[in-house]
Amino acid sequence: MASSKLFTVVLLALFLQTSFGANPLYHICSNTDNFTDQSPYESNLKILMNSLIYKTPSSGFGVGSVGQYQTQQAHGLALCRGDVSPSECKTCVSEATTEILSLCPHNKGAIIWYDNCMFKYLHTDFFGKIDNTNKFSLLNVQNVTDPSTFNYMVKDLLSLLSYKASMDTKFYAEGELKINGESDKIYGLTQCTRDLSSVDCKKCLDNAIGELPNCCDGKKGGRVVGGSCNIRYEIYSFVRE
Incomplete structure (x- = not known):
């Protein structure tokens, strides 16, 4: 997507984050190539999007490529959060594909994130490669x-979940950790896109954990979200039962 690494810190209190509903958390448009209306690429992209809306909800993940000729091919990926239902997943992916065309018209590459899902497409094959370009963070300003001590415990929890996610068939893990034996807890989540290898999933997650001091040092909640993996921690339970 962008030629240089993008790391944008978005400052949000927890009550503001939860009020977003179905609005996107963030998006990035490619600044390189564009397509024209009614072009083969536009046709292939729309076929790809419809395919991923249909394919993704059953397992929470879908990939696809559409187009006979390399210069006209569209490659896409959709990932839903590991705890959302198939119906929530379908709704999110459907909204993501519609919204990204509005936010990034005629761009041959773009990515959009929601609480429940992410969607990414590009005119070149990106499957199986860690996306270190598209990244942002969210945090609780408190x-x-x-x-x-808190930072150490967050890293301890997320590092464990990084390993668990990399060993899981869905590349997803969530868990909790008591704070100093008290009733208070830290809750965490880690997830990768399933086009990665297990080794690259853990590498991606560990790199994201390493970004926490840059965005979320001593904060009550935070996430680092990328095109290949994401991590999140909070002092409240945010994962669906």
Whole structure:
């Protein structure tokens, strides 16, 4: 997508995050190639989008490529959060494909993230490669009272979940950790796109965990979200039962 690494820190309190509903968390448009109306690429892209709306909900993940000639091919990927239902997944992917065409008209590559899903497409094959270009973070602006201890526990939890996700067939893991033996807990989630290998999934997640000091040092909640994986922690339970 973009030629240089993009890391945008978006400052949001938790109550603002939860009020977004179905609105996108973030999106990035390619700044390289464009397509024209009624072109073969546009036709292939729309076929691809409809295919992924249909394919993704059953397992929460879908990939596809459409187009006979390389210069006209559209490659796409959709991923739903591991705890959402098939119906929620379908709704999210459907909204994502519609919204990204509105936000990035005529772009031959784009990516959009929601709470429940992400959708990415490009005119070149990107499957099986860690996306280190498209990335952003969200955080709770509230600070914890003991940042050093809290940061250590967050890293401990997410590192464990990074390993668990890389060993899981769906590349997804969630869990919790008591804070110093008290009733308070830290809740975490890790997830990768399933076109990656197990090794690259863990590498992607570990790199995301390494970004936390840059965005979320001593904060009560935060996430690092990318084109190949994402991590999140909060002091409240946010995963569906």
